[in-house]
Amino acid sequence: MSKFKKKKDGGLPPISTASLPDIVFMLLFFFMVATVIKEDNLKIENKLPKANQIEKLDKNKPISYIYIGKPSANYIDTYGTEDRIQLNDKLQSVKEVQSFIAAERAKLAEELVPTLTVSLKVDKDAKMGLLTDVKQELRKTNALKINYTTKKGDAITN
Amino acid sequence: MAKRSAPEVNAGSMADIAFLLLIFFLVTTDIAVDSGLSRKLPPWDDTEQPDVIIKEKNIFALTLNSNNEVLLTSGGDSELVELNDLKSRAIEFLDNGGGEGKDACKRCKGAKNPESSDNLQKAVISLANDRLTDYKTYIAVQNEILAAYNEIRNREFVKDYPNLKMNYVEAVEMYQDKQTDTKVKDKLQEKLEAIKLAIPQKFSEAEAKRN
16 A cells, blocks of 8 residues: 555646747747838828739838828818828828928938839729829929839739 | 755746737738839929820820720720720730831731831820729729730840840849849849830820819
């Protein structure tokens, strides 16, 4: 008669969760590296259209973003349902585009100014009218390199 | 008294902390979509420009209306076209090569219809849109036109430089890749410029009509 009972055999041993933190850390590092923290808080709808003849934008060259779309649900009371332009964090009028580009240029080193690309992030349901006005303003301020930012996909099924 | 070993730190909650961080990054992540159709705007010029005379048969005029329909005017008549047909129609027009004598087109493989474009240098695609056209239609048309140019450029690039074993679009991608060697880049640039010169994108956009 032993004092110590033999351990009962049978029943599954618990699964070791010791490596769980490692797995989670791995995922964490992936997301930390892949993350670009949102630069602008969008006040407008911005569903980009799709296209397949796309080129990647060079991240080493300066890029400025102009967003166009209908104000999102929270802002309809304040701004109505017409298409609007967003520069940085504010909804602005077409007139402000030139000063926005000037401000963006002022932030850059002088030799980089001619390489500035304007990325136009336009909602796919927006009308062309406002975009045309913006393009005219960009021409006036001599910001001629533009990029219609799109997702990858079939353009015809937009 | 026996020497006590330092108590082990409980690492059980490490996973929780990591999960918390993970969820934070998951929520704030916005994997960047910085790719799109690159275009160049014409410079602003207030001075009166002399009218350039272009033969009507060398113009492939597209007009988008407020109902997102595409009207194609080419070779004297107009018709509505579907987006699906646009690319093949554009290639047919660009590649036609109807010119004779000094206007003859060596690269063209088209039907040589005298009613359509003379050669690749002369063929102009023009696009006009209404202020009420949807952006998605506009992008689709831009995309199809670019696709037509890219297809012809691909064909000519492969024909001119068969030993590179890649087409124009792949070459552009390689040229833009940061990992590509500078020497390779310089050689590529030369070839890309030659193709761009042989098949220029003569793509003009009129100002949107006022309603």
